[in-house]
Amino acid sequence: MPASTTKRDNILSSALMLFAERGFDATTIPMIANEAQVGAGTIYRYFENKEVLVNTLFQYYVKMFAETLAEDYPGNSSIREQFHHLFRGMTRFTSEHEHALYFIKTHNGAYFLDNTSRADFERLLNRLKHFLDQGKEAGVIRDLPSMAMIAIIFGGFLELHQLVRSGNIEETDDLFIGVEESCWDAIRYH
Amino acid sequence: MPASTTKRDNILSSALMLFAERGFDATTIPMIANEAQVGAGTIYRYFENKEVLVNTLFQYYVKMFAETLAEDYPGNSSIREQFHHLFRGMTRFTSEHEHALYFIKTHNGAYFLDNTSRADFERLLNRLKHFLDQGKEAGVIRDLPSMAMIAIIFGGFLELHQLVRSGNIEETDDLFIGVEESCWDAIRYH
DNA sequence: AACACCGGAATGAACATTCATTCTTATATT
DNA sequence: AATATAAGAATGAATGTTCATTCCGGTGTT
Structure with a gap:
């Protein structure tokens, strides 16, 4: 060492x-x-080798992202406010670690991830699922598969981030607020 | 040959x-x-080689998907009905070509795609963008980056499909209707 | 028998990994 | 303080492995 x-x-x-x-x-x-x-x-x-490197990286950022989401979590506020906190967490995390979420999104489930990596990722997903389940119980969130709703949120956010990063689009607060609103409408019960 | x-x-x-x-x-x-x-x-x-193979595959399915979407397109119906047609197109196409959309989604933008593949994919995206733009003009669709909304729709749909395919969830009509509704609420102007 | 088509062993290039060597920095000695 | 020595880091050429691609002998068809 x-x-x-x-x-x-x-x-x-x-x-x-x-x-x-x-x-x-x-x-x-x-x-x-x-x-x-x-x-x-x-x-x-x-x-030790390339696989250890990628697993180290994966676990490092999955844990850090989970911590970012957990930090100051407004567990007693409304579901909408909790969602806002989570969405904010994504933007904050991504602005500090440009490629991390995209890396996680494209490599979770890869054949070279070890058990620790898988478990860490699972833990992250479970927190998000737990949030959605609470919302479902409260009748505020749609009764749809949590994974599908998570995909909608991350898909929308990451694509937006890519567009901004590639210079195709200007980064404004309104833009991110708009996409947050869009994702919220996708998951909230109508 | x-x-x-x-x-x-x-x-x-x-x-x-x-x-x-x-x-x-x-x-x-x-x-x-x-x-x-x-x-x-x-x-x-x-x-000829592995790259030709992957490009052949990519172009084949991109074109076929574009055709599926174009077939019987209800250009004179409401935006909502057009959206329904497109969403139906995804499910129909995916039920016949299980892995095709996921392959396209994960490999568009890859370094080994040739110009034809890129152009074909661009053409597909443009059709979807055109639909969204029309909706925006009509005041029915949100004024958000088209790419972000496309990501929301494909992300949600493909994740749902994976859940069904992996057996984690039972495939019902209600399920797909629910996700279509969710995606629609994500893109429609509120 | 001539021909078209196949399979899979053989080949060479590109890659992950190793290791003998060089460089750097810290400590000891005068 | 200047110099000597050693230990730990860093390097990149050398190695073994894996893979895309080629090639040749075999099989079936006309």
């Missing part, structure tokens, strides 16, 4: 970017090394 | 399934050959 934490961090953030943009299987270790400005061998001083 | 159309079809449908389930980069030619019950070399009698 070497010292320099900045090298390890460089490797992790380069890997995150490349995995998000090209996918795990299409990114090579030399690509990561090059992006991180590090020798290829150096990566193996910090991570 | 050999004769047997069934071998070629076997190769294509095996490739579709594997690409959808594991992704292009994680799928090897021997895997496809094995699944299609064909020698590895045979694949090269029908397709």
Whole structure:
């Protein structure tokens, strides 16, 4: 276990970017090394192999995202306000970790994830499902499969984020408020 | 170009399934050959190489999906009815080509797609955007980025389909009607 | 027998991983 | 303070493996 934490961090953030943009299987270790400005061998001083690297990354961001959502959670407020908190959490998290949510979305379920990664992801999903279930009980949220509603929310949000990032669209508060409203109308009981 | 159309079809449908389930980069030619019950070399009698194969597949299903949506399109009916037609098109298309939409969704934008594939996909998107734009003009659809709304619709639908296919949920008409309603409420102007 | 078509072993390129070597930094010695 | 020495890090060329692709012998059809 070497010292320099900045090298390890460089490797992790380069890997995150490349995995998000090209996918795990299409990114090579030399690509990561090059992006991180590090020798290829150096990566193996910090991570046993490519799979350990991707699992480390996955767990790190899944946990961090879960924490972001849990922080200051308004458990006693209305369902609508709880939803707002969650949506805000997504935007806050994504503005600090540009590629993280997209990486998680495209790699959950991949064949190389280990049990810990799967369990961490499952835990995250369960929190979201729990929120939706409470809303269903209260008659505020539609009685539809939670996973489908989660897909709607993440799909809409991440696509919006991509459009902003690629410069196709200007980032305004109204825009994100509008998409939040759209997602809310998708899941609320009418 | 050999004769047997069934071998070629076997190769294509095996490739579709594997690409959808594991992704292009994680799928090897021997895997496809094995699944299609064909020698590895045979694949090269029908397709110049792996990239030509994936582009063929991509274009084939993008075009077929576009045709499915265009068929009997109720251009003179209400926006709501047009939306219903499009949503029905997704379910119809998916019930006949189980993995096709998921494959398209996960591989559009991939580095190995050629210009024809990109253009075909663009054309499909433009039709959907055109529908949304008409709805916006009529004041029936929200003024939000079309891409974000498209992501909401496909995300919700495909996730639902996965849940059904994995057996986690029973397929009923009500279920699909419910998700259609949810997607409609996500995009309609309130 | 000539021909078309196949299968799958053989090939070579690209990749993940290893390892002998070099570089850096900290500590000890004068 | 200057120099020597060692330990730990970092490197990238070398290695073994996996894969896309090729090629050749076999099989069936006319």
